[in-house]
């Protein structure tokens with residue numbers, strides 16, 4: 308039986324969720340943050356799941372209207388400040404991926420603080436992808452190792468990436484069927500699940516069902532079984 312050790316989620320549909328309720332997009336993001344909390348706590352209680360990577364802000368998301376970007380930054384800061392207690396209680400280690408240098412000093416400080424305070428936790432790793440894009444991650448990795456005297460190996464490149472773990476299962480909510488520059492290296496053999504559910508409506512029951520379906524798939528990694 309397959310075990311979903313590393314699950315990654317493209318959390319899409321916050322804006323449409325708000326629009327359906329005739330609310331501002333910000334309300335959709337707030338509701339989305341509540342889903343982040345519920346899904347993270349569920350994963351922390353599942354012994355098979357070691358890592359949960361969530362696409363929270365992409366390198367392309369800066370193109371959104373300034374007010375929305377500012378709102379997302381404030382929401383993230385508030386989320387991390389409020390959540391520290393729950394990370395510690397649930398033994399969750401927080402490990403951001405992405406190029407954090409683009410964020411304000413204050414947000415960088417909060418991110419670093421939560422990372423340091425949870426570094427000893429050895430339960431679930433919750434990895435938020437922040438100013439993350441797979442192309443950017445791979446380019447930064449290549450630039451770190453390009454002066455090596457030896458030929459670059461798969462191991463060398465993997466170790467230079469922000470996320471060094473292959474992903475088993477990628478879920479995208481919101482109905483679109485694309486990877487949007489998310490974990491392209493790590494997803495080489497990932498199973499992909501797409502659901503029309505908008506992220507704020509995504510439940511632990513639906514996640515449980517996806518994981519159940521995943522466990523039944525025969526994964527061959529290019530070989531025969």
Ligand code: FPP
Nearest residue numbers: 318319320321322323336339340363383386
């Ligand atoms: C996509 O919805 C979602 C995002 C741009 C980022 C995800 C953000 C959250 C889940 C909220 C905050 C997260 C944390 C960790 C506090 P969309 O706006 O693209 O939705 P749409 O496609 O319906 O417009």
